[in-house]
Amino acid sequence: MNINWHEKFARKGHELFLSELPIALHCHHYNLNLQKTLETSLGSDGALLLYQASEESSYVSFTSFIMQHPKITTIKSKLEIASTSYQYCGLGIINFKEIGPNGGRVVSPHSHHVTGWLAKFGRRDTPGCFFSRGWIAGVLAVIYNKHIGYYVVDELECKMTVARECVFEVTIA
Amino acid sequence: MAIDTDKIIHAVMQGSRIREEKGIIPLFGVYLSMISVQYYNRISFGFEKRAENRKYAQKLLVEAGQECGYTTFQGIRNSWEWDEVVKPMIETVEDQIHCFVSIAIAFGWGDLVVQEVVPEKKLVIHANDSYEAKGYLDAYGKADACKCYMLRGVTAALMDLVYGDGYPDGCFQYAAVERQCQAKGDPCCEFIARKAVR
Numbered sequence: 001m002n003i004n005w006h007e008k009f010a011r012k013g014h015e016l017f018l019s020e021l022p023i024a025l026h027c028h029h030y031n032l033n034l035q036k037t038l039e040t041s042l043g044s045d046g047a048l049l050l051y052q053a054s055e056e057s058s059y060v061s062f063t064s065f066i067m068q069h070p071k072i073t074t075i076k077s078k079l080e081i082a083s084t085s086y087q088y089c090g091l092g093i094i095n096f097k098e099i100g101p102n103g104g105r106v107v108s109p110h111s112h113h114v115t116g117w118l119a120k121f122g123r124r125d126t127p128g129c130f131f132s133r134g135w136i137a138g139v140l141a142v143i144y145n146k147h148i149g150y151y152v153v154d155e156l157e158c159k160m161t162v163a164r165e166c167v168f169e170v171t172i173a
Numbered sequence: 174m175a176i177d178t179d180k181i182i183h184a185v186m187q188g189s190r191i192r193e194e195k196g197i198i199p200l201f202g203v204y205l206s207m208i209s210v211q212y213y214n215r216i217s218f219g220f221e222k223r224a225e226n227r228k229y230a231q232k233l234l235v236e237a238g239q240e241c242g243y244t245t246f247q248g249i250r251n252s253w254e255w256d257e258v259v260k261p262m263i264e265t266v267e268d269q270i271h272c273f274v275s276i277a278i279a280f281g282w283g284d285l286v287v288q289e290v291v292p293e294k295k296l297v298i299h300a301n302d303s304y305e306a307k308g309y310l311d312a313y314g315k316a317d318a319c320k321c322y323m324l325r326g327v328t329a330a331l332m333d334l335v336y337g338d339g340y341p342d343g344c345f346q347y348a349a350v351e352r353q354c355q356a357k358g359d360p361c362c363e364f365i366a367r368k369a370v371r
Binding site for chain 2: 006009011013014015016018021022023024025026027028029030031033034037038041042045046049050052053054056057058060061086087088089090091092093109110111112115116119
């Protein structure tokens with residue numbers, strides 16, 4: 001099923017919406033500075049907050065999206081739509097190639113957060129795609145009809161550490 | 174020439190529909206993302222609540238907004254889109270501030286209005302429906318203090334960019350306060366930036 005994302009992106013007065021849910025445009029300076037502020041101040045709790053915030057917002061957004069499109073019924077088409085929505089939002093490329101209801105692997109060759117982090121702060125020593133990890137956990141819970149928090153997503157390889165691509169492992173919590 | 178906010182908003186809306194092959198939105202010299210406001214509010218207010226020193230967390234959130242406003246709008250000011258769409262509208266130094274505010278509206282940060290600019294001294298911005306104030310009210314109910322940390326930092330950043338030392342030395346030469354906030358029941362959010370006291 002083809003989605004016309006341009007039609008889904010709308011301005012009502014001064015507010016922006018994607019598929020009826022309020023969004024904001026922000027650039028890599030803000031997104032990555034927030035990440036650094038949280039990591040520096042709260043350590044692993046800061047990373048967890050970024051992950052959970054992303055998981056919750058992607059869960060809510062994708063649930064709403066699927067409810068608005070009842071013709072999207074198969075797992076395959078839901079995975080495709082999730083991937084194209086990630087791309088439409090300027091978040092990068094995400095491939096759900098080896099994934100099933102019990103977990104699997106997800107690969108991202110490019111992302112907003114990686115490009116932004118490397119441009120702003122340079123190479124990291126540890127994986128840093130907390131937003132993407134949470135985003136994947138949230139959409140997969142919707143796609144496989146599970147509750148939020150059902151999946152845990154870890155990052156095995158990260159381009160912020162100059163790996164070739166970001167590789168995420170999905171397991172059941 | 175008056176500042177044509179609608180034209181700037183149109184340029185942002187059109188430009189943000191363009192993706193390059195890596196799924197990135199390069200616009201106005203920065204990489205843009207479209208993310209739910211729920212995410213940003215969860216982060217800001219979650220950070221504020223988890224931090225041992227709440228005042229310090231608030232200060233960091235304002236600084237994040239200010240540093241990012243400074244670098245973001247500098248990137249925007251150096252972009253070809255700025256030269257093409259915005260620059261022809263600018264006649265005075267203060268016009269830059271109005272153009273920056275138009276871009277902030279286009280980004281969905283709120284219904285912002287420049288109330289007063291005193292060159293080099295003071296900037297007053299009013300906001301209706303800032304996503305921070307609205308998000309706080311929705312999630313936690315009426316606040317006992319102002320909650321628009323990002324917009325507060327951005328207000329100071331606009332003065333840094335226009336009246337501060339040349340980039341990148343001008344950041345944090347101005348500081349802003351939020352005197353009223355819709356999250357605590359005020360009729361609008363009001364931000365006032367002045368020279369920082371050092």
